[in-house]
Amino acid sequence: xxxxxxxxxxxxxxxxxxxxxxxxxxxxxxxxxxxxxxxxxxxxxxxxxxxxxxxxxxxxxxxxxxxxxxxxxxxxxxxxxxxxxxxxxxxxxxxxxxxxxxxxxxxxxxxxxxxxxxxxxxxxxxxxxxxxxxxxxxxxxxxxxxxxxxxxxxxxxxxxxxxxxxxxxxxxxxxxxxxxxxxxxxxxxxxxxxxxxxxxxxxxxxxxxxxxxxxxxxxxxxxxxxxxxxxxxxxxxxxxxxxxxxxxxxxxxxxxxxxxxxxxxxxxxxxxxxxxxxxxxxxxxxxxxxxxxxxxxxxxxxxxxxxxxxxxxxxxxxxxxxxxxxxxxxxxxxxxxxxxxxx
Amino acid sequence: xxxxxxxxxxxxxxxxxxxxxxxxxxxxxxxxxxxxxxxxxxxxxxxxxxxxxxxxxxxxxxxxxxxxxxxxxxxxxxxxxxxxxxxxxxxxxxxxxxxxxxxxxxxxxxxxxxxxxxxxxxxxxxxxxxxxxxxxxxxxxxxxxxxxxxxxxx
Ligand SMILES: Cc1cc2nc3c(=O)[nH]c(=O)nc-3n(C[C@H](O)[C@H](O)[C@H](O)COP(=O)(O)OP(=O)(O)OC[C@H]3O[C@@H](n4cnc5c(N)ncnc54)[C@H](O)[C@@H]3O)c2cc1C
Ligand code: SF4
Ligand code: FES
Ligand code: FES
Numbered sequence: 049x050x051x052x053x054x055x056x057x058x059x060x061x062x063x064x065x066x067x068x069x070x071x072x073x074x075x076x077x078x079x080x081x082x083x084x085x086x087x088x089x090x091x092x093x094x095x096x097x098x099x100x101x102x103x104x105x106x107x108x109x110x111x112x113x114x115x116x117x118x119x120x121x122x123x124x125x126x127x128x129x130x131x132x133x134x135x136x137x138x139x140x141x142x143x144x145x146x147x148x149x150x151x152x153x154x155x156x157x158x159x160x161x162x163x164x165x166x167x168x169x170x171x172x173x174x175x176x177x178x179x180x181x182x183x184x185x186x187x188x189x190x191x192x193x194x195x196x197x198x199x200x201x202x203x204x205x206x207x208x209x210x211x212x213x214x215x216x217x218x219x220x221x222x223x224x225x226x227x228x229x230x231x232x233x234x235x236x237x238x239x240x241x242x243x244x245x246x247x248x249x250x251x252x253x254x255x256x257x258x259x260x261x262x263x264x265x266x267x268x269x270x271x272x273x274x275x276x277x278x279x280x281x282x283x284x285x286x287x288x289x290x291x292x293x294x295x296x297x298x299x300x301x302x303x304x305x306x307x308x309x310x311x312x313x314x315x316x317x318x319x320x321x322x323x324x325x326x327x328x329x330x331x332x333x334x335x336x337x338x339x340x341x342x343x344x345x346x347x348x349x350x351x352x353x354x355x356x357x358x359x360x361x362x363x364x365x366x367x368x369x370x371x372x373x374x375x376x377x378x379x380x381x382x383x384x385x386x387x388x389x390x391x
Numbered sequence: 392x393x394x395x396x397x398x399x400x401x402x403x404x405x406x407x408x409x410x411x412x413x414x415x416x417x418x419x420x421x422x423x424x425x426x427x428x429x430x431x432x433x434x435x436x437x438x439x440x441x442x443x444x445x446x447x448x449x450x451x452x453x454x455x456x457x458x459x460x461x462x463x464x465x466x467x468x469x470x471x472x473x474x475x476x477x478x479x480x481x482x483x484x485x486x487x488x489x490x491x492x493x494x495x496x497x498x499x500x501x502x503x504x505x506x507x508x509x510x511x512x513x514x515x516x517x518x519x520x521x522x523x524x525x526x527x528x529x530x531x532x533x534x535x536x537x538x539x540x541x542x543x544x545x
Contacts, residue, residue: 050430052409052410052451054406055407056407057407057408057453059453082449082451082454083431083446086410086451087430087431090429090430099451101453101454128443151431151519152434152518152519152520153497153515153518154437154445155431155446155519157444157445158440158446158449158450278518279518279519280521
């Protein structure tokens with residue numbers, strides 16, 4: 049039987065009270081849907097003597113606005129709400145796609161978008177039961193002193209496995225955080241650190257309140273995910289792109305990769321050849337090939353890391369084609385892979 | 392702990408970190424919801440929480456306080472099985488049966504929302520439930536059968 053460790057459960061009714069409750073109790077953690085936290089706690093991947101629930105906070109799950117004006121998504125909105133919201137099916141479609149690709153219907157009804165941005169980075173040596181980890185030997189991320197994937201490495205390379213995190217970067221989203229000491233707003237990109245253990249810049253008491261999507265009436269976006277099964281599985285690779293258009297040409301191109309490092313990996317600077325152009329098969333294939341460069345898959349998730357690296361350009365191609373309104377699977381790089389349906 | 396289960400308010404003295412699944416099975420004796428993976432990976436513990444399909448193993452008992460829970464036990468009408476349950480038996484969609492309550496809940500949920508789903512929609516709606524025995528073909532047959540009977544009844 050998998051049981052949670054002993055803990056206290058607090059139910060504040062405001063964001064301020066939640067932030068203060070975490071600040072007051074050392075080691076306390078926020079819990080929204082609990083779909084990442086609860087299984088991880090059951091496997092003793094970390095401890096939390098106190099859980100501070102965000103569920104009882106009124107208005108925490110609102111989704112407001114439209115692409116013409118920009119949108120604000122309450123961090124407590126469920127993945128199901130995000131996946132199906134009508135205003136998220138055009139410019140910001142990548143976010144709805146990412147939310148809809150998470151796990152299973154059951155989990156999308158419980159899991160929230162705020163919790164999704166903060167999925168604990170994953171590793172084959174870490175997301176295991178306590179007994180398994182004891183038998184194999186503990187690692188840096190919990191209880192041990194070496195990394196079992198890169199033995200000489202001083203750091204942990206656990207993989208950022210959130211579906212929405214790369215999308216938040218590609219869409220240029222900003223986050224409002226409310227901590228015990230006040231509220232601040234910043235780029236979603238600044239939330240993440242390139243470390244498998246201390247993977248965010250936020251303090252324990254910082255509550256993500258809202259996700260702000262900038263006004264983008266002429267934008268298109270897409271998210272493609274690689275995983276073994278079409279359901280349940282975390283991404284072993286994700287490609288998020290957003291293209292802003294003027295007169296049929298790309299005006300701004302942004303993109304980020306998921307599950308390609310310990311944080312979502314920015315590739316916008318490698319998409320600039322698209323700017324001022326009307327992308328065709330060839331240009332997209334060229335750009336996708338160049339944009340895979342910063343992906344550094346290691347041998348610590350499902351599938352071989354060579355294959356994941358090889359599929360990176362393919363997935364970027366599919367996402368770009370999708371955002372350009374072209375058949376995602378008809379590109380040149382996809383044609384080079386033996387099985388077109390691999391993703 | 393106070394929770395409305397299948398229309399009836401019930402109380403239990405249980406620590407807040409227990410799962411809703413433990414609350415239902417151990418405290419309330421409702422053993423229909425099955426305890427398999429306990430990590431959200433199989434769907435055999437599927438129940439409704441405030442009308443939404445969720446995995447009871449990932450909901451803390453504390454999170455279900457003052458909320459409405461509906462379990463597989465509510466699906467039948469007394470001793471009479473529901474159309475979905477009948478269809479599972481007739482289509483041969485039950486082998487060991489461990490996954491069945493979770494599937495029955497997920498299919499009941501689907502058909503309440505959409506009486507005439509196509510195969511893609513059925514597969515999507517059941518993508519959170521794993522069966523290790525049947526290979527799913529007979530489960531899909533059962534959904535088709537249940538859907539057509541329920542439509543006739545309307
Ligand atoms: C079988 C299974 C498969 C899964 N597959 C995927 C997948 O494919 N892709 C994916 O991305 N995820 C996946 N998940 C993980 C998880 O279900 C989702 O990421 C979900 O969105 C997490 O949201 P939550 O509300 O349940 O977060 P919780 O579990 O409640 O919290 C997760 C983390 O975020 C923090 N947190 C939550 N909300 C806030 C907030 N508003 N402010 C500050 N901190 C907060 C918590 O303290 C915790 O550290 C899977 C989980 C399971 C069990
Ligand atoms: S990357 Fe290394 S340190 Fe990090 S969880 Fe995996 S084995 Fe542990
Ligand atoms: S027991 Fe809950 S999903 Fe498997
Ligand atoms: S009938 Fe045995 S797991 Fe489905």
